[in-house]
Amino acid sequence: MQNTWPFINGAYGVTTIFLVAAAWLTFARYRRALARLRQAETQ
Amino acid sequence: MNENVLSRAVPAKTSGWLHYFANPGRFLRFVQPILPWTAGVSLILTVAGLVWGYEFAPADWQQGDAARIMYVHVPAAWVAMSGYAMLAVCSLFSIVWRHPLADIAAEEIGPVGAGFTFVCLVSGSLWGKPMWGAYWVWDARLTSVLVLFFLYLGHIALIRAFDNKTHGYRAAAILALAGAINLPIIVYSVQWWNTLHQGNTISISGGAKIYMTMLYPLLISTLGFYLSFLTMVCARVAAAVCERKTASALLAAAERG
Numbered sequence: 437m438q439n440t441w442p443f444i445n446g447a448y449g450v451t452t453i454f455l456v457a458a459a460w461l462t463f464a465r466y467r468r469a470l471a472r473l474r475q476a477e478t479q
Numbered sequence: 480m481n482e483n484v485l486s487r488a489v490p491a492k493t494s495g496w497l498h499y500f501a502n503p504g505r506f507l508r509f510v511q512p513i514l515p516w517t518a519g520v521s522l523i524l525t526v527a528g529l530v531w532g533y534e535f536a537p538a539d540w541q542q543g544d545a546a547r548i549m550y551v552h553v554p555a556a557w558v559a560m561s562g563y564a565m566l567a568v569c570s571l572f573s574i575v576w577r578h579p580l581a582d583i584a585a586e587e588i589g590p591v592g593a594g595f596t597f598v599c600l601v602s603g604s605l606w607g608k609p610m611w612g613a614y615w616v617w618d619a620r621l622t623s624v625l626v627l628f629f630l631y632l633g634h635i636a637l638i639r640a641f642d643n644k645t646h647g648y649r650a651a652a653i654l655a656l657a658g659a660i661n662l663p664i665i666v667y668s669v670q671w672w673n674t675l676h677q678g679n680t681i682s683i684s685g686g687a688k689i690y691m692t693m694l695y696p697l698l699i700s701t702l703g704f705y706l707s708f709l710t711m712v713c714a715r716v717a718a719a720v721c722e723r724k725t726a727s728a729l730l731a732a733a734e735r736g
Binding site for chain 2: 440441443444446447448450451452454455458459462463465466468469470472473476477479
């Protein structure tokens with residue numbers, strides 16, 4: 437059987453990059469939205 | 480001017496927990512305290528499942544180490560399909576009961592679900608090359624999942640295609656409901672047609688056809704992916720509700736002068 441590790445590493449790499457990026461973007465948007473709401477409510 | 484979705488009233492006679500949480504403010508109060516916990520648990524489960532599958536699970540007797548791709552591919556596929564089912568349910572709630580939160584939830588499920596579908600397609604493609612000798616074949620299972628990806632993209636685009644966002648929500652909800660017919664096609668494609676893609680390894684009625692040493696990491700990875708998906712969607716919905724509240728507060732402040 438041919439060496440499958442490049443494919444395995446590729447699949448895990450793509451998944452990890454997606455999960456980390458999606459979680460980071462979501463967290464950043466959530467925190468920004470909360471901060472803006474607090475700021476707007478105090479005005 | 481776009482209609483403020485928070486100002487639309489929920490029918491007074493409706494009841495049940497789904498209707499109870501359809502109130503954006505109530506949803507926010509419920510979700511905000513539990514988000515850090517779900518985020519933490521989803522991180523632990525996802526890392527545990529992936530590390531177990533990549534490093535410690537046994538290799539398959541036929542496919543060798545390539546079967547380790549299963550621990551990312553299968554959970555991503557299940558989440559992609561469940562996400563679309565959630566999208567269809569939200570669309571039904573949007574069309575039938577006009578719940579304000581259903582439109583927001585459908586809008587926020589779309590990009591996350593599309594991401595998981597993309598991961599499913601890419602990891603499946605990387606699994607196909609060493610096993611079948613090709614990254615892609617126009618097999619019924621692969622093609623129906625590609626259609627699912629396009630349905631997600633179409634839903635995302637349709638919501639943003641109208642100046643009046645309410646029209647976008649209606650059109651996207653109809654697309655999501657019509658596209659739900661693709662879900663049973665994905666599930667049963669390996670039975671209805673001769674496919675290169677293998678049959679279902681795990682089913683609710685037929686149990687599991689793999690050893691426990693492979694099943695446990697798969698289930699943990701699946702739980703982690705599901706919880707990650709739900710956490711991301713809830714956080715995005717909460718952020719969207721906050722953004723709309725901010726817009727309303729700023730508008731009210733501007734009107735006061």
